[in-house]
Amino acid sequence: MKIWILSLLIILIVVGFVLALASFYIVDQTQQAVVLRFGKIVSVKTEPGIYIKQPFIDKVVRFDKRILLYDIEPEKIIASDKKTLVIDTYVLWRIKDPETFIKSLKSVQLALPRIDDVVYSHVRNIFAKSNFDEIISEKREELLKEVTELSREALKDFGIEVVDVRVKHADLPAENEQAVYNRMRAERYSIAAQIRAEGEKEARKIRAEADKTAKVLIAEAQSTAEQIKGTGEASAVKIYAEIFSKDKDFYEFWRTMEVYRSIEGGILLIGDELDSFKYLKSE
Amino acid sequence: MGKYVWIVLFIAVGIYMLTGVYQVGPSEVALIKTFGKFSSVVQPGIHYHLPYPFQSHVIVDISTVRKVEIGFRSIQRGGRITYQSVSQEAIMITGDNNLVSVEAVVQYRVKDPVAYAFNITEADSIVRFTTESVLREKVAMRNIDDVLTIGRDEIGLETAKMVQKILDSYNCGIKVENVYLQEVVPPDPVVDAFDDVNNARQDKERLINEARKYANDIVPKAQGQAQEILRQAEAYAQEVYLKALGEAERFNRILKEYTKAPDITRKRMLLDALQSILEKNKDKVIFIGDADSLNVLNISELLKEMGK
Numbered sequence: 001m002k003i004w005i006l007s008l009l010i011i012l013i014v015v016g017f018v019l020a021l022a023s024f025y026i027v028d029q030t031q032q033a034v035v036l037r038f039g040k041i042v043s044v045k046t047e048p049g050i051y052i053k054q055p056f057i058d059k060v061v062r063f064d065k066r067i068l069l070y071d072i073e074p075e076k077i078i079a080s081d082k083k084t085l086v087i088d089t090y091v092l093w094r095i096k097d098p099e100t101f102i103k104s105l106k107s108v109q110l111a112l113p114r115i116d117d118v119v120y121s122h123v124r125n126i127f128a129k130s131n132f133d134e135i136i137s138e139k140r141e142e143l144l145k146e147v148t149e150l151s152r153e154a155l156k157d158f159g160i161e162v163v164d165v166r167v168k169h170a171d172l173p174a175e176n177e178q179a180v181y182n183r184m185r186a187e188r189y190s191i192a193a194q195i196r197a198e199g200e201k202e203a204r205k206i207r208a209e210a211d212k213t214a215k216v217l218i219a220e221a222q223s224t225a226e227q228i229k230g231t232g233e234a235s236a237v238k239i240y241a242e243i244f245s246k247d248k249d250f251y252e253f254w255r256t257m258e259v260y261r262s263i264e265g266g267i268l269l270i271g272d273e274l275d276s277f278k279y280l281k282s283e
Numbered sequence: 284m285g286k287y288v289w290i291v292l293f294i295a296v297g298i299y300m301l302t303g304v305y306q307v308g309p310s311e312v313a314l315i316k317t318f319g320k321f322s323s324v325v326q327p328g329i330h331y332h333l334p335y336p337f338q339s340h341v342i343v344d345i346s347t348v349r350k351v352e353i354g355f356r357s358i359q360r361g362g363r364i365t366y367q368s369v370s371q372e373a374i375m376i377t378g379d380n381n382l383v384s385v386e387a388v389v390q391y392r393v394k395d396p397v398a399y400a401f402n403i404t405e406a407d408s409i410v411r412f413t414t415e416s417v418l419r420e421k422v423a424m425r426n427i428d429d430v431l432t433i434g435r436d437e438i439g440l441e442t443a444k445m446v447q448k449i450l451d452s453y454n455c456g457i458k459v460e461n462v463y464l465q466e467v468v469p470p471d472p473v474v475d476a477f478d479d480v481n482n483a484r485q486d487k488e489r490l491i492n493e494a495r496k497y498a499n500d501i502v503p504k505a506q507g508q509a510q511e512i513l514r515q516a517e518a519y520a521q522e523v524y525l526k527a528l529g530e531a532e533r534f535n536r537i538l539k540e541y542t543k544a545p546d547i548t549r550k551r552m553l554l555d556a557l558q559s560i561l562e563k564n565k566d567k568v569i570f571i572g573d574a575d576s577l578n579v580l581n582i583s584e585l586l587k588e589m590g591k
Binding site: 021065166180181185192209215244 | 318372378380409413416419423424453475479483488491495498501505508520522526527531534535538545553
């Protein structure tokens with residue numbers, strides 16, 4: 001009897017618990033929910049909290065409320081200057097309106113290809129109007145803003161808010177990379193050649209400058225030396241002139257004697273004109 | 284029998300209630316959700332909240348600096364860290380259409396745990412993609428030489444700033460601490476060409492230094508030589524002057540004596556000179572007398588006689 005009551009009680013508790021679980025649903029802070037009754041939307045909850053639903057009849061479909069990241073596969077595009085680029089984009093998006101979202105796209109799984117289509121076609125359109133350099137550098141931000149705007153507008157109707165579209169990579173296709181490398185190599189080798197030539201130039205300049213300085217130094221010294229020698233010689237000439245003019249005749253004689261004394265070697269011929277040799281002759 | 288059922292029931296309820304116990308680590312905070320709705324932030328320690336389905340918690344690490352690597356991955360293998368390059372991520376186009384390999388590390392922290400936990404998914408990927416995207420833009424604004432040299436720090440700073448701005452626009456509660464550029468080098472296929480430029484710079488320096496060495500050698504030598512020439516000239520001038528002075532004095536003195544007895548002195552001097560000549564040319568004197576006779580004299584004898 002007692003066991004019978006107890007069993008009933010336990011069954012009641014379990015049934016009550018299951019019923020409670022089926023009648024309430026919790027929407028997490030990170031989620032939003034759409035309540036479906038036989039496939040028809042009966043309510044949409046975007047705020048977190050606990051809500052009541054018809055047990056076993058209402059189906060709760062939850063969607064993330066947070067920003068989602070969708071990394072789109074890289075694809076080739078052709079810029080306005082006919083250069084090919086591999087553009088790798090990603091989209092940050094969130095489900096803004098779960099009702100519209102579930103009506104038009106059903107699930108995130110099915111939404112992604114649609115986002116891909118929309119974003120990619122806009123990337124292609126906008127980027128194809130710009131040239132390679134613009135896509136690569138400053139203007140990219142502007143182009144992306146445009147792509148983001150257009151994508152946002154296009155995906156609004158699906159209950160999706162495009163937060164941002166960005167280009168992760170904008171690379172050259174592999175076949176162009178090799179060409180760039182070849183060009184870079186050529187450029188560097190030419191820079192290297194120029195640097196070496198400049199070194200040569202500098203070096204020659206320094207050497208020539210040094211040679212010139214050295215030559216000028218010596219020439220200047222030689223010039224000054226000549227002047228100094230001249231001054232000395234002039235002084236000497238003056239002294240000689242002054243002293244020898246005292247007796248020109250004797251000077252001549254004395255000087256001649258000096259010359260005689262300095263004669264060395266050779267065969268001496270003595271003519272009889274020489275008055276001085278009369279002593280020799282008379283023998 | 285009934286008693287046991289109550290005990291079992293009590294234990295079951297007890298265990299259920301105990302699932303509300305949670306621990307928050309020192310670098311973490313816990314975000315408490317009541318019926319799924321965020322209600323409070325809980326600091327480190329051991330805490331209790333009502334069990335499922337009433338309350339739940341999310342733990343967010345707010346102090347630890349997280350790291351995302353771009354262009355490479357560090358692989359920890361048995362206490363040793365090895366780096367592996369991911370060239371697909373690292374190769375970037377520069378403003379002058381060159382390619383450069385850039386490796387970077389982004390460090391970030393959670394500054395707003397609520398926003399971090401409830402506003403975004405895949406935080407790591409968002410930080411990685413945003414940084415990659417901004418980094419590439421910044422690299423593309425400069426030419427390759429700037430990227431390799433002076434632009435490095437600037438690129439890191441600008442990227443960090445820009446990434447922060449973009450992340451803030453997502454309201455994702457992330458603070459970018461730093462973007463550090465790691466290895467910024469020319470891509471492998473062109474490394475040798477870049478090295479050649481560096482070698483060329485060395486060669487240039489070497490050539491210039493050699494020239495300077497030459498200049499440093501030749502100029503002082505020339506200065507020395509110039510001094511030598513000047514001193515020699517001065518010496519010569521002095522020599523000539525002093526010789527003149529001496530000779531003049533000598534002449535002066537001789538003249539003084541000469542004037543006392545001109546004739547005799549003259550004769551004596553002539554003979555002295557003759558003697559000197561003859562002594563030096565003992566065997567080689569040809570005396571030319573009258574045109575028709577050629578007399579060869581024996582000087583030795585002659586000198587003997589003269590000496591008498």
